[in-house]
Amino acid sequence: MxxxxxxxxxxxxxxxxxxxxxxxxxxxxxxxxxxxxxxxxxxxxxxxxxxxxxxxxxxxxxxxxxxxxxxxxxxxxxxxxxxxxxxxxxxxxxxxxxxxxxxxxxxxxxxxxxxxxxxxxxxxxxxxxxxxxxxxxxxxxxxxxxxxxxxxxxxxxxxxxxxxxxxxxxxxxxxxxxxxxxxxxxxxxxxxxxxxxxxxxxxxxxxxxxxxxxxxxxxxxxxxxxxxxxNPQTQLAQNFVRTFCNEKPMPEISVEFQPEYSVGKNLIVRLTFVGDKVAEPLVTKLAKKFNIDASILQADIETVNEKTMGFLVVELYGDKQKTTEFIDHLTAYETSVKAEVLGYAN
Ligand SMILES: Nc1ncnc2c1ncn2[C@@H]1O[C@H](COP(=O)(O)OP(=O)(O)OP(=O)(O)O)[C@@H](O)[C@H]1O
Ligand SMILES: [Mg+2]
Structure with a gap:
């Protein structure tokens, strides 16, 4: 056209x-x-x-x-x-x-x-x-x-x-x-x-x-x-998406993240997903499969172009290997879910 x-x-x-x-x-x-x-x-x-x-x-x-x-x-x-x-x-x-x-x-x-x-x-x-x-x-x-x-x-x-x-x-x-x-x-x-x-x-x-x-x-x-x-590719697109999501208040995760893993620290990830996946079942199902506990720190569900999108921040409890497997699985197999490590927190 x-x-x-x-x-x-x-x-x-x-x-x-x-x-x-x-x-x-x-x-x-x-x-x-x-x-x-x-x-x-x-x-x-x-x-x-x-x-x-x-x-x-x-x-x-x-x-x-x-x-x-x-x-x-x-x-x-x-x-x-x-x-x-x-x-x-x-x-x-x-x-x-x-x-x-x-x-x-x-x-x-x-x-x-x-x-x-x-x-x-x-x-x-x-x-x-x-x-x-x-x-x-x-x-x-x-x-x-x-x-x-x-x-x-x-x-x-x-x-x-x-x-x-x-x-x-x-x-x-x-x-x-x-x-x-x-x-x-x-x-x-x-x-x-x-x-x-x-x-x-x-x-x-x-x-x-x-x-x-x-x-x-x-x-x-x-x-x-x-x-x-x-999946915003460029820094500028990431900023647009990030700023949009961050406009929602998220008081629970005011903690400082550490970039490196150390014993006793939990992994904090941002999950973004699109389509018919609903936040809670998605996270609990996968957490069960990988034998780790997860709690949702922040959840924001938006309608984007008439489709449901979820923006979650999740804390994962479990040892490093298990949580890494969990993230790898999400990244490799779940095409409509994106996982991004934010850091580690107590
Ligand atoms: N008539 C003009 N003569 C000279 N420079 C111009 C003219 N119109 C635009 N520019 C320059 O071209 C660039 C792009 O301007 P443009 O107005 O297209 O931006 P924009 O993305 O619409 O910005 P905004 O969001 O502020 O409206 C700017 O550097 C601007 O100064
Ligand atoms: Mg303009």
Whole structure:
């Protein structure tokens, strides 16, 4: 659906040049919700703006539905751009226009008749549940309502792709959830491919199928969202996952871990698992098999892309050989469980 081939974008100024997008290759399948996560300044906004040629890449190709954007005439490019909706962190609504008129704008620009516009805007208002606000002005709306207007506007020309640049970053957590469910609903119901960029793991966790990590303009990791949580490869991805899990309080394990084993110390491991395995039976079953005792110090169960994921910290009582066998078994045979030694504690 969307293919980015060796994409570069650099900005030149008098005395320096910044490479904001540095050789990005990505393939985004139709119907997917694809997230790109990165820190501030990583190149996220630049990259997403290159996808619809709001920003012209310095080199490389953007291919949408088989069309190379760089090879289109101006009018063909405009037609293709109409099929790519976009929403932004700060909504970008026109304050002088009512909700209705904001949503109508792209239809007016596309030369639609007044009757068609009224029909379409009314159905979009229903979709985003804002029919009662249609004659209000943006200044009279909450942040979440403004973003819903922006979503309706982005859908006006029946796009195949929706680009979201930090669409929930200006919203509180509860409003973020309602906007994310609306995006998911749009993806399901209208079969629109969604490419979103974010610095929030919550967004990735809640709605993405696939996630890529961008750092200094380069994609350094790209996987399904379950695998991203289970098995983050790069330091940056590990930090994202770790920070997300550590936001949950874990008072029980405030002890200092020792890196080396010594007699009388117990092994502390972090277990991450995905799928239908439930924390307690998994740990007790395996502990029994290896004849060791285990206690769960911390358990956090999350729904990641509609699948259950568990994040556990477990203390293992038993001699070094047995606990090592236990860890080896988990690592070697349980593909949906990841074990990571945190250290030893009393
Ligand atoms: N128009 C521009 N002119 C010059 N440099 C730019 C321009 N736009 C972006 N940059 C630079 O490109 C790099 C990437 O910026 P970008 O806005 O894409 O990052 P970002 O990941 O979206 O960050 P944030 O999370 O803060 O929004 C930064 O170093 C930025 O200073
Ligand atoms: Mg940005």
């Amino acid at each position: 969307i293919e980015l081939i060796n994409l570069y974008k650099s900005y030149q100024s008098k005395d320096n040049s910044v490479v904001a997008v540095n050789g990005v290759n990505l393939n985004i399948a139709a119907g997917n919700i694809f997230g790109i996560i990165g820190l501030s300044g990583a190149g996220k906004s630049t990259l997403i703006r290159c996808v619809n040629f709001l920003e012209k890449p310095t080199s490389g190709e953007v291919v949408i539905n088989g069309k190379y954007l760089s090879q289109l005439s101006n009018s063909e490019l405009r037609q293709t751009q109409q099929k790519i909706g976009m929403i932004f962190q700060h909504f970008n609504l026109l304050n002088s226009r009512t909700v209705f008129a904001n949503i109508a704008l792209p239809l007016e620009l596309a030369g639609k008749s007044k009757q068609d516009i009224t029909l379409k805007v009314n159905s979009l208002l229903q979709l985003v549940d804002l029919t009662d606000k249609k004659n209000n002005y943006p200044s009279q709306l909450s942040g979440g309502q403004k973003q819903r207007v922006a979503i309706a506007r982005a859908l006006a020309n029946n796009p195949e792709v929706l680009l979201c640049d930090e669409a929930t970053s200006a919203l509180d957590p509860q409003t973020t959830d309602t906007i994310l469910s609306l995006l998911k609903q749009i993806n399901n119901k209208l079969n629109i491919t969604i490419l979103l960029i974010t610095h929030e793991m919550e967004v990735v966790k809640n709605i993405c199928d696939q996630v890529a990590v961008i750092d200094q303009g380069k994609i350094i990791e790209n996987s399904t969202v379950e695998n991203f949580f289970l």
